[in-house]
Structure formats: C-alpha cells, structure tokens
C-alpha cells in the first residue's frame with residue numbers, strides 16, 4: 001500500500017494552486033484525500049505532484065444568503081452535516097452530508113472533492129442535481145444539469161477548480177439512501193426536491209451516473225405524496241449490476257427510496 | 268523528501284520523510300508508536316484512527332506531510348501520568364475488547380465521539396451509528412457499545428451535563 005512517488009505542495013491561495021497546476025501538467029489537487037489517497041495506495045493514479053488545497057480558508061465557508069445555501073468547495077462533510085444554518089434552510093442536505101461514509105471520512109472529505117470525483121455511488125451529486133444547484137469554479141458557473149457527464153466524469157476542464165456550490169432553498173426536500181453496509185456508499189439514493197410547482201427527483205448509486213426520473217417528477221408535481229409513485233416502474237435496463245446487487249434489485253430499490261424520500265420531505 | 272515537523276502526543280517531532288509516506292507508517296516506523304494499527308487496504312476498518320488537531324481521522328488515508336504543523340494524538344498519548352483515560356478504563360471494565368487489534372482505533376473514535384456528540388443524543392443506537400467506520404472481528408460490538416456508553420457517563424457526569 002505504498003503509492004508511486006510524487007511531490008507534495010501546499011497551495012497558499014487559489015491563485016497559487018492555479019499557478020502550480022499550470023506549471024505541472026501531471027499534477028493533481030488534493031482536498032480531503034478520502035477518494036484520492038485510497039486510489040493512490042492502489043496505484044490507480046500516478047500524479048507527479050499533489051497540490052493540497054485543504055487549508056485554503058477561501059474555500060472553507062458556509063452561508064445562507066437570499067434563500068440560497070452557499071457551500072465552499074473545501075467545506076467538510078461533517079461541517080455541512082452539523083451547520084445550524086444548513087439544518088434550518090435545507091435539512092435534507094445536512095442529513096445527506098451526515099450519511100456519507102463514517103465520522104473519520106466526514107471529518108476529512110469535502111464537497112468539492114466529492115463533486116469533482118463524481119463517483120456513481122456518491123451522495124452529493126443527487127442533492128446537487130435535485131436542488132438544481134450551480135457549481136462555481138475558478139473560471140465559470142456550471143448548472144447541475146450540465147455538470148455530471150458520466151461515470152467519474154464531469155464538465156470540469158483541465159486545471160479547473162471547484163470553488164463553491166449554490167443550492168437554492170426548496171420548499172421541501174428529502175433524501176433516502178440504501179447504503180452499502182460496508183462502505184455506506186449508496187446502492188440507491190434518491191433526493192426529491194419541490195420548489196414552487198416544480199419537483200425534481202435525482203437518483204445516485206443505481207446507474208453509472210446520477211440521473212433524473214421525469215415520470216416521477218410529473219407525478220409528484222400533481223400530487224406530492226408517496227402514493228403518487230406507486231405505479232411508476234423504474235427500468236432495470238439502465239441500472240448497474242454488480243456483486244452488491246442486480247439491476248432488477250436496484251430498480252426496485254429506487255422506487256422504495258423515492259417513496260421514502262417523499263415521506264421525509266413531508267415531515 | 269520533506270522535513271515534517273509536528274506535535275505528537277504533546278512532544279514536538281521533526282523527520283525527513285518521503286512525501287508519499289502515510290501518517291500511519293510515519294507513526295509506526297519512524298516514531299515506533301505501534302499502537303496505531305493497520306487493518307485494511309481500503310480505508311474502511313478504522314484500526315488506524317488518530318486525532319489530527321482534535322478530529323478523529325484515518326492515519327492510513329492521510330500523508331505525513333499533510334499533518335505538517337499539526338497536533339496528532341495517538342492511543343499512546345491518552346493516558347496521563349500513568350492513569351488511563353476514562354475511555355480506556357471503561358473498555359477494561361466492560362470487557363470491551365478481546366484480541367485488542369481494533370481497540371486503539373475504537374478508543375480514539377470513542378474519545379472523538381464523546382467530545383463531538385451532545386450527551387443527550389449519545390444513546391446506544393447513535394453509538395453504533397458513530398462506529399460505522401470501525402470494524403471488530405471479535406466482540407460482536409455489544410461490549411464496545413457498553414464501554415462507550417459507560418465512558419460517556421464518566422466524562423459527562425450523569426449524562427445530562429457535559430464536563431467542561
């Protein structure tokens with residue numbers, strides 16, 4: 001479990017991090033390290049440099065302004081889970097952050113690292129997509145719908161750094177996940193958000209990338225209750241099948257988790 | 268190589284290490300603090316949990332260079348003047364260990380948990396939930412949960428108020 005050799009540098013500012021990335025094409029950002037370090041230990045990656053952005057205060061904030069929860073990319077899962085402001089504004093987002101991995105993972109792992117990685121079983125992508133959040137980087141703003149492009153793939157370009165995420169406060173929201181008992185990653189996680197007449201339903205863990213279910217959204221827009229989802233079938237054709245569960249099992253779980261998420265949103 | 272200077276169990280230490288050295292190897296092999304264990308390759312077992320500036324973290328998922336300038340506490344740093352920490356006492360009194368391999372990580376996680384979670388919320392179900400990152404192959408967890416429940420009472424008084 002010894003990674004390939006690399007050079008470690010601690011960035012002093014965002015500009016500093018950008019300059020370091022520009023100077024070294026094989027460099028990689030290091031935030032909480034809870035995804036990158038396990039990968040380095042397995043020698044699945046071989047960066048020449050690690051540029052540590054974990055200590056950058058500019059990325060480590062949480063604020064609620066004008067009905068928008070603004071979370072810095074460097075905010076740790078534990079900080080989001082326990083923030084009184086987030087708990088008041090979007091309780092489901094705090095709940096989701098508190099369900100990631102275990103306490104040690106949550107005290108290191110960050111929002112920016114989770115989004116940049118876009119693990120098919122990660123929790124945050126479901127909240128970002130269902131809440132129609134905006135991802136701000138050192139270059140531009142990216143709408144949630146354009147950000148997650150595939151398995152472990154995002155719209156981020158080379159050397160682009162996520163700086164913050166803006167989550168509009170919905171009327172109601174709920175998250176339910178069926179966690180893998182070993183890792184707590186989602187086998188199926190569904191985030192449901194109602195903002196005005198619109199309802200968004202985002203699913204993580206079940207397929208190669210987070211996705212929405214328009215049929216459920218339409219049904220919930222008419223009648224925001226778990227019963228509205230009773231007759232909606234989820235197509236196993238698009239689901240993952242692996243040692244943790246078959247595609248049919250996951251399709252079934254998505255329906256169950258969606259109903260539970262609506263129940264949570266109604267509490 | 269980088270010169271890493273940090274405070275471990277209250278003592279300043281400084282060593283020249285390869286940047287890729289994981290904190291757990293730094294503690295075990297450079298400082299001979301072998302109480303911090305390695306139980307897995309996947310960041311899932313919690314045998315390596317230490318405190319980094321007061322927060323429980325997995326020393327196998329952190330490079331020593333990341334801890335440059337920080338305060339690290341390991342299981343060896345809990346006892347004070349020859350007296351065990353209340354969590355260590357509670358594990359002993361409640362038969363909270365069998366082979367003992369997971370115990371340093373369990374205790375470091377428990378100390379962090381009791382510090383972080385309000386006493387009124389720390390019931391048995393919550394303790395189990397908080398132990399999701401710590402695996403034990405021997406005890407079946409029951410006595411570990413009892414140990415932590417007992418330790419929280421010792422530290423927080425009756426459980427209603429927290430000691431300062």
Ligand SMILES: Cc1cc2nc3c(=O)[nH]c(=O)nc-3n(C[C@H](O)[C@H](O)[C@H](O)COP(=O)(O)OP(=O)(O)OC[C@H]3O[C@@H](n4cnc5c(N)ncnc54)[C@H](O)[C@@H]3O)c2cc1C
Pocket residue numbers: 028029030031032033034035036037038073074099100101102105108109110111112113114116117119121122123124160161162163183184185186309310311
């Ligand atoms: C045992 C275990 C259980 C876990 N369980 C869960 C779970 O249940 N649910 C879940 O969602 N996750 C889980 N995780 C993953 C965890 O949430 C990670 O913290 C997260 O995926 C990555 O965040 P990080 O800050 O640790 O990023 P790092 O590991 O430091 O980085 C991850 C990637 O993102 C890049 N990056 C980091 N920050 C930025 C940025 N600001 N801009 C652009 N790129 C960036 C890095 O270069 C790297 O490629 C688990 C991890 C472990 C070890």
Ligand code: FES
Pocket residue numbers: 304305306307308309310311312313314315316325326327328
């Ligand atoms: S050795 Fe660190 S989690 Fe298993």
Ligand code: FES
Pocket residue numbers: 363364365366367368369370402403404405406
């Ligand atoms: S006491 Fe043996 S692994 Fe826990």
